[in-house]
Amino acid sequence: MVFGYPGGAILPAYHALAQSSVRHVLARHEQGAAHMADGYARASGKVGVVICTSGPGATNLVTGLATAMMDSVPMVAITGQVSSSLLGSDAFQEVDVTGVTLPITKHNYLVQRPEQIAPAIREAFALAQSGRPGPVLVDITKDAQLASTELDWEAAVPSRHLRHLPPEVPKAQLDQALAMIRASHRPIILAGHGVTLSGASAALICFAETAQIPVASTLLGLGSFPAGHPLFLGFMGMHGSPWTNLAIQEADLILAFGMRFDDRVTGDPATFAPHATKIHVEIDRAEVGKIIQVDLALQGDLRNVLERMLPDLAAVPSGPWLARLETLKGPHSDLTTEPWPPLPAGAGLGPIEVLRTLYQAAPEAVWVTDVGQHQMWQAQVMRHALPRTLITSGGLGTMGFALPAAIGAKLARPDAEVWVVAGDGGIQMNSQEFMTLVQEGLKINVAVINNGTLGMVRQWQTLFYEDRRSAVALANPDFVLLAEAYGMKGLRAATLAEAVEATRQAQEWPGPTLIEFVVDPEAAVYPLIPPGARLQDMIHEPSLPTPSPR
Amino acid sequence: MFRILIATTDNEPGVLDRVASTFRRRGFNIHSLTVSPTLDPLVSRMTLVTDMNANSPRSAKAFLERLLNVHSVVDLTEVASLVRDVALLRVRATAETRSGLFQLAQIFHAEVLDVSPDSLVMSVCASPERVEALLESLRPYGLLELGRSGAVAMQRRTSIELPLATEDVEDAVSF
Numbered sequence: 001m002v003f004g005y006p007g008g009a010i011l012p013a014y015h016a017l018a019q020s021s022v023r024h025v026l027a028r029h030e031q032g033a034a035h036m037a038d039g040y041a042r043a044s045g046k047v048g049v050v051i052c053t054s055g056p057g058a059t060n061l062v063t064g065l066a067t068a069m070m071d072s073v074p075m076v077a078i079t080g081q082v083s084s085s086l087l088g089s090d091a092f093q094e095v096d097v098t099g100v101t102l103p104i105t106k107h108n109y110l111v112q113r114p115e116q117i118a119p120a121i122r123e124a125f126a127l128a129q130s131g132r133p134g135p136v137l138v139d140i141t142k143d144a145q146l147a148s149t150e151l152d153w154e155a156a157v158p159s160r161h162l163r164h165l166p167p168e169v170p171k172a173q174l175d176q177a178l179a180m181i182r183a184s185h186r187p188i189i190l191a192g193h194g195v196t197l198s199g200a201s202a203a204l205i206c207f208a209e210t211a212q213i214p215v216a217s218t219l220l221g222l223g224s225f226p227a228g229h230p231l232f233l234g235f236m237g238m239h240g241s242p243w244t245n246l247a248i249q250e251a252d253l254i255l256a257f258g259m260r261f262d263d264r265v266t267g268d269p270a271t272f273a274p275h276a277t278k279i280h281v282e283i284d285r286a287e288v289g290k291i292i293q294v295d296l297a298l299q300g301d302l303r304n305v306l307e308r309m310l311p312d313l314a315a316v317p318s319g320p321w322l323a324r325l326e327t328l329k330g331p332h333s334d335l336t337t338e339p340w341p342p343l344p345a346g347a348g349l350g351p352i353e354v355l356r357t358l359y360q361a362a363p364e365a366v367w368v369t370d371v372g373q374h375q376m377w378q379a380q381v382m383r384h385a386l387p388r389t390l391i392t393s394g395g396l397g398t399m400g401f402a403l404p405a406a407i408g409a410k411l412a413r414p415d416a417e418v419w420v421v422a423g424d425g426g427i428q429m430n431s432q433e434f435m436t437l438v439q440e441g442l443k444i445n446v447a448v449i450n451n452g453t454l455g456m457v458r459q460w461q462t463l464f465y466e467d468r469r470s471a472v473a474l475a476n477p478d479f480v481l482l483a484e485a486y487g488m489k490g491l492r493a494a495t496l497a498e499a500v501e502a503t504r505q506a507q508e509w510p511g512p513t514l515i516e517f518v519v520d521p522e523a524a525v526y527p528l529i530p531p532g533a534r535l536q537d538m539i540h541e542p543s544l545p546t547p548s549p550r
Numbered sequence: 551m552f553r554i555l556i557a558t559t560d561n562e563p564g565v566l567d568r569v570a571s572t573f574r575r576r577g578f579n580i581h582s583l584t585v586s587p588t589l590d591p592l593v594s595r596m597t598l599v600t601d602m603n604a605n606s607p608r609s610a611k612a613f614l615e616r617l618l619n620v621h622s623v624v625d626l627t628e629v630a631s632l633v634r635d636v637a638l639l640r641v642r643a644t645a646e647t648r649s650g651l652f653q654l655a656q657i658f659h660a661e662v663l664d665v666s667p668d669s670l671v672m673s674v675c676a677s678p679e680r681v682e683a684l685l686e687s688l689r690p691y692g693l694l695e696l697g698r699s700g701a702v703a704m705q706r707r708t709s710i711e712l713p714l715a716t717e718d719v720e721d722a723v724s725f
Contacts, residue, residue: 098564099567102567102568102571103571103575106616106618107617107618107619110563110564127618160560160618160619161618163618163620163621164615164616164620284616285609285612285615285616286609286612286613286615286616288612289609
């Protein structure tokens with residue numbers, strides 16, 4: 001299956017595609033097609049493919065490639081290019097695409113001869129999914145597409161992608177890690193996207209249970225360790241749960257598994273986990289020591305490392321530490337069921353109530369979120385039990401990601417219940433893809449959390465820019481009518497009872513639906529660690545008492 | 551502090567762009583960069599000199615080794631290595647100063663390539679420090695033009711017991 005949009009320089013490839021068994025999904029914009037390939041890859045673990053024409057087609061991929069690059073998503077982009085004789089002449093729809101995409105791809109190719117196509121494509125697929133995954137672009141000139149050659153598939157077997165794959169982590173290093181774990185009293189595991197990417201979820205559960213070590217998760221790590229597990233601590237970082245961030249600051253051993261110490265996770269890196277010895281298991285050597293200096297780095301495949309450590313792993317005496325964490329959690333630790341934060345009297349529908357309603361209706365669905373407040377509320381409220389059930393743009397924070405990514409996810413997992421959660425800002429960044437969704441006959445439910453404002457920006461303006469509201473008020477279309485215009489079912493909810501009812505109707509409706517949830521425009525995401533602050537310097541919901549670290 | 555990295559890469563179009571882009575993107579300053587084919591025509595060799603903080607958390611070697619086209623990167627900074635830089639320089643020369651300049655050239659093993667009524671051109675192939683020292687010595691005469699190749703470096707094979715040239719002993723200490 002490929003996602004794409006045809007055009008002049010890729011016409012020969014589309015000519016062949018029409019006769020092939022490859023299913024092509026026609027997006028309405030190349031950015032949408034790129035996010036679809038991304039969502040397909042994230043939902044399935046397979047390589048997502050996007051194909052489009054030269055010039056503007058290819059430049060429209062840029063945001064999608066950068067999104068995939070930041071989140072280590074295996075993708076191959078195939079772009080048409082003007083004929084080789086015209087290269088460098090500023091020909092119609094010519095852009096130096098390999099130049100433009102150089103920093104936002106793992107690698108890219110400019111293919112000018114037909115016999116180079118098979119080796120480039122095979123290597124691109126191998127590279128996209130080897131080591132730390134990422135997007136690879138293959139730019140093929142029109143004359144190379146048109147010319148004939150003998151296809152020697154076997155001769156095109158790739159090998160260069162193996163160059164930098166790390167060898168197996170030496171046993172001595174594993175023993176060193178095991179000794180550090182044995183010596184710890186307040187250990188904590190930080191689970192990142194690498195857990196899902198290396199298929200290490202089961203190994204991680206076994207590891208945490210055997211050693212009795214609690215697990216905190218980055219945004220992209222959510223789902224890689226079951227949120228309902230007694231050892232699951234919660235979501236960490238800027239909008240993470242207070243007890244999770246405080247636990248990191250109190251820990252004496254950090255086990256960073258497949259995560260890269262993003263600034264949204266560490267706060268001020270100089271004050272991050274000040275009492276902890278740090279072990280980093282990471283496949284990408286360049287991530288080791290990039291932000292946080294660690295005491296032991298195991299460069300390799302996480303699943304392999306965990307599975308090899310398991311036979312020698314024993315429980316650490318973490319009883320008092322786990323009891324301490326229960327104290328830190330306090331009474332308000334489960335946003336999924338608790339009415340927290342309490343709604344002020346007279347307030348309308350609260351966004352957290354919406355997320356809770358959605359989660360309770362479909363706890364096992366694949367949730368595809370956009371970027372902003374709803375994304376953070378989602379991460380706080382929903383308790384993902386399985387890998388690949390949360391699909392979200394973490395590193396790049398790409399608004400407009402959710403709708404097209406959900407189309408890719410649904411096509412990858414047709415039997416799964418797939419929901420989009422987006423704000424009224426982000427949904428309009430790629431709303432043209434509603435038509436792709438309808439044309440492909442996909443049953444996807446779209447929840448638009450409409451607060452009539454760019455909520456996260458508004459929140460930052462309130463907190464950090466004297467509440468001067470600059471360019472955040474949104475006039476919106478009638479989302480229900482918009483959905484109906486595309487041939488979807490449109491629903492609206494402005495109270496909790498309506499939210500519950502609309503969610504039920506959406507689930508029962510056989511086709512795609514959109515629910516507009518009209519929510520409190522002043523709601524803000526708490527807690528919040530101001531950028532560059534220490535993890536313990538959280539700003540809390542003003543109406544709630546501040547938890548104290550000790 | 552200068553670091554010297556030797557990267558062996560595929561000899562194909564665009565590789566230099568990828569290496570340079572990696573340095574730009576990660577904020578490493580390229581002091582000099584030389585590229586040439588090796589004994590294997592499919593392989594290029596780059597000598598990169600970068601003035602990177604020794605404690606910089608970001609490893610240029612690790613970022614370069616992310617690139618598909620890079621075979622390997624060797625950091626010569628902390629091993630015994632031979633470093634050479636070629637400089638062509640034009641210096642002001644009058645009838646009064648010319649003989650002094652010839653003497654300097656001799657001391658620095660530089661070659662005088664061209665003599666005109668008011669200037670002369672020298673070439674020198676030496677360690678970067680020695681080239682710098684020559685430049686300092688010539689500065690009072692009036693340097694008119696300078697072209698430098700950038701460093702080319704190679705690790706010393708300690709098994710072969712040739713005495714190190716004085717400048718290479720100095721290099722091993724200062725680099």
